[in-house]
Amino acid sequence: MNVIAGSASIGLGEKVARILGEDFIRPHVERFPDGELYVRIDGDVDEEVVLIQTTYPNEKIIELFLLQDALREIGVKKIITVIPYFGYSRQDKIFKKGEAISARAMVRHIEMNADYFIGMDLHSENVLTWFDIQTKHLHATKPIAEWLKTKGVDMVISPDKGGYKRARYVAQEMGVEFDYLEKTRLSGTEVIIKPKNLDAEGKTVGIVDDIISTGGTIARAADQLREQGAKRIYAVCTHGLFIGRAMENMRKVNDFAATDTIEGGNSKITVAGVIAESIKSL
Incomplete structure (x- = not known):
């Protein structure tokens, strides 16, 4: 072969x-x-x-x-x-x-x-x-979990309900808590986004997604988690496109990584x- x-x-x-x-x-x-x-x-x-x-x-x-x-x-x-x-x-x-x-x-x-x-x-x-x-x-569950372990992550979050299973699998590999962010409308003009079941206060959080494109979803999630008292925030994805304003948006987290399914400077995981x-x- x-x-x-x-x-x-x-x-x-x-x-x-x-x-x-x-x-x-x-x-x-x-x-x-x-x-x-x-x-x-x-x-x-x-x-x-x-x-x-x-x-x-x-x-x-x-x-x-x-x-x-x-x-x-x-x-x-x-x-x-x-x-x-x-x-x-x-x-x-x-x-x-x-x-x-x-x-x-x-x-x-x-x-x-x-x-x-x-x-x-x-x-x-x-x-x-x-x-x-x-x-x-x-x-890419296992290599992503290994990277998050090196960052001391003790809570894994999916930015939406659709990625809940991915967050669960990664968290299970790490032996930590997992959840997803849920949007709740308080009024016609006020919306709050927070973990559905867990409290992020004092936690080192890993946001896990399949694709990071412009990074807008990660930036919004990071803002909400910081408001709720998250200590440190890391973002990781399988496929890192990083287009448009992605690099600016990724400044919202302490560090981020993608796998080498798309090879580039941010492909820190193989x-x-x-x-x-x-x-x-x-």
Whole structure:
């Protein structure tokens, strides 16, 4: 087996290969003057390959499709496609007539040249139902919990009810309390946001989310927790986009981190071990 990574996931791919004890292959990727991509995979490649590529931003999706095609052309029989961050997964249903279901469209293209799909903290597990190949859904719970432990966090919070299970799983790994923030309207103009069941006063709180995009949700949550007496506040997510005013918003917390599903300066946590263990179990 070889491990190959597209340009969006080189660092993660190298780590996965090292844990598995397999050869890592870095494909040749370049851009033509007109913006189109060119890929080439040099050297001998095994018949079974793990291909790791985050599909963000848009050009990384095209790169994934080209890499899959190149692997088939050189005779690879089994392609395990690992997408650490699945771009377009948030549009998994129709909200207004005439929309595309973007996640489903991506699935149809991915599975054309894949024999197995592995995703990480998908926005919705509904995405998996559209695959006609075998799939596995992984979570970054354990590495996130380890990072929060180093910060002395004694209370884990989800910024909303939708992420309650994620907060619970992380907290259980740590052996601490967990809750989610709930919005309560006191009047036509006054709204209070606070943990539904627990008191944040004097606590070192870890806010856990799946995606940090602009950081607005984290900033609002941090403001409310400080008002309620939280001692220190940390924020962590699986997928760190950090776009727009994100860096300004993240000043509201004492420290923050993301995993390396999207590689960047804030990728302080690796999910390589989680991915490697899932591949070993196939």
